[in-house]
Amino acid sequence: MPPFDVPEGDPFGPHNLPYGVFSLPGSSHRTVGVRLGDHVLDAGAAAHALGSPYASLLARPTLNPLLAAGRTAWSDVRRALTAWVTVPSHRETVAPLFHPLSSVELHLPFEVADYVDFYASENHARNVGQIFRPDAEDSLTPNWKHLPIGYHGRSGTVVVSGTEIARPSGQRKAPTDSAPVFGPSVRLDIEAEVGFVVGVPSRMGAPVALGDFREHVFGLCLLNDWSARDVQAWEYVPLGPFLGKSFATSVSAWITPLDALEEALVAPPARTHELLPYLDDSDEEPGGYDLRISVAVNGHVVSEPPFSTMYWTAAQQLAHMTVNGASLRTGDLYGSGTVSGPAEHERGSLLELTWNGREPLELPDGKRTFLEDGDVVTLSAWAPGPHGVRVGLGEVTGRVVQG
């Protein structure tokens, strides 16, 4: 009986159960949905129908109340949801509360508080270093192996998967130009990333230790940190990226809870430098996640970045972000930074894939250095799950349109 009979091996089976926010056609009513196969369960309605105390967390227009509720509630709600979609006696009650995925509109699943973006892939950082500082002795900056480099981005322009991305305009200046020119970016790029969603806040002055990562972080999503390389190159010295990034950041409509990713935990790469105690995870549980990402342009896969190669873990990023006493809020989002593996076909940006435009990609519809108007970029991913079944991450997609 659909929607319950999800095919065996479906990456969105009952072992996954990611959370999103949806509305039905013609309605402005947003509420929390949980994905099962190619259906969405109205989770708040199910909670009401089954007399669950979690209706107050689920019959809401954003995930923020659930995010704020904390790990015990997260586990309890997940256990309840698992029962609702698997225990036969609930079927009659729950069945009418499913909607085909294709029939609903998906929304930004949570209100973004602060958005931080990191730079945690050694392969990515080395590629960028070699491209922009070819004569440097070391392709990494001196601080790179000592701290997870990050910066704040614009939370007001985080948008849900499917949102069209208008090509940004801005200043750019080639070395040969005598003055900057203004116009639509001619080097519009992607950055394939994973985003981590903070649920439980922390107080100012109270750093979050490595081991407390799971008490604060609810889950993860895919994230495309659209980047105008020409704008960024001209503006970023000395205070970092600004308009080259702030026009849009896309996130997947589905937030995968960390609890669905137990089998995906892996040790991060061996550390080459001794770490200060607040970042030293040598005695911690494995902090990496084995997520296999796929980057497609107009349906053609151009890259398969492996998240397991990230040097800095999400727990280290959280510990670093708060070690100065900065507080966390429910809805804080932080991106991993571009995910690039060691191989050429594992690079998470066109900057790297085309080596700054010098080696165009051959796509079925022609050569590509950076993105053209009309291009659709889709990031998808899966992780190892229980009994060899994959855990699917919700895709993040966006079409570039004329700005």
Add this chain to the structure above:
Amino acid sequence: MPPFDVPEGDPFGPHNLPYGVFSLPGSSHRTVGVRLGDHVLDAGAAAHALGSPYASLLARPTLNPLLAAGRTAWSDVRRALTAWVTVPSHRETVAPLFHPLSSVELHLPFEVADYVDFYASENHARNVGQIFRPDAEDSLTPNWKHLPIGYHGRSGTVVVSGTEIARPSGQRKAPTDSAPVFGPSVRLDIEAEVGFVVGVPSRMGAPVALGDFREHVFGLCLLNDWSARDVQAWEYVPLGPFLGKSFATSVSAWITPLDALEEALVAPPARTHELLPYLDDSDEEPGGYDLRISVAVNGHVVSEPPFSTMYWTAAQQLAHMTVNGASLRTGDLYGSGTVSGPAEHERGSLLELTWNGREPLELPDGKRTFLEDGDVVTLSAWAPGPHGVRVGLGEVTGRVVQG
């Protein structure tokens, strides 16, 4: 009859009327207050008592509803408030709704959406360039005269004046150190800035033109962008400031509406470079503000930065921030960047005042390079108002405590 009989020439007379949010002792009820002399008017209660339609904007726990209401409403509300505090027939009704300033608790007056910080003082940028890049041909980076350099900061750690500032810990590495060390910052600094508060949002993809500044920006405040120079120096290449700034940013409890600052408008410094059309303000109304800032450490004035010397205006910053299509939200806050005038006693940071610690300040309680635990930093300011009366800006103060 106090509170109406504000002394002539009081910088918080009826020509000013800044907005804040207050609560009374023992109460958690927050509501909008308007300052008159050394009293606070419960503006929502006054609106109710006088049957004003603006009660829905004023009887609220934050300024956000008023901010979102737009320029016509801002003018109407200000006109109404002016009448309530000046027309004798209202006195009997309004008098009981005033509270002595010393008896109320002041709160963060608005919910901060995105926080951006600029770098708009040429004197400051040149000082920093000379301190950190003494051998550079030009103390400004090549982009400086072409665009207002800015970056996003952490909105979750914007705090109201009076909040204690815990000294942040972090990584630092002197050039002579072989590896970074961790500990409390030993170079804790201030940055005297002016913050601009966005009221009316804008759509993604719709840049805000220079001439639309006053349609979007409600008012301004004083802002202290506390900075851990040692943390910042080690972390900021290549993606800009992060933990060196994100531990705390203090804003004044009072937001001065732009409508109170008509007489303070001045032309910005002559432009030395031709500007791209979206930044070219040569045909616009004067976009600078003549604000006379004072920086005191433990009550001793150490600097008097003149805001009129800022190269980039707030209108240019807004136009730049949105020219890539980035949207605005109600509650967006952007800082001017450190305000430094050309003279030594006009520098807005200890970094500059002590030339990176090499020339300590002589305070009554001893020498100072950077801040010590217990130091109280207070920024205050005034602007020319009508008939030669000053418009006072609310002060922003903070005591440094052990982290």
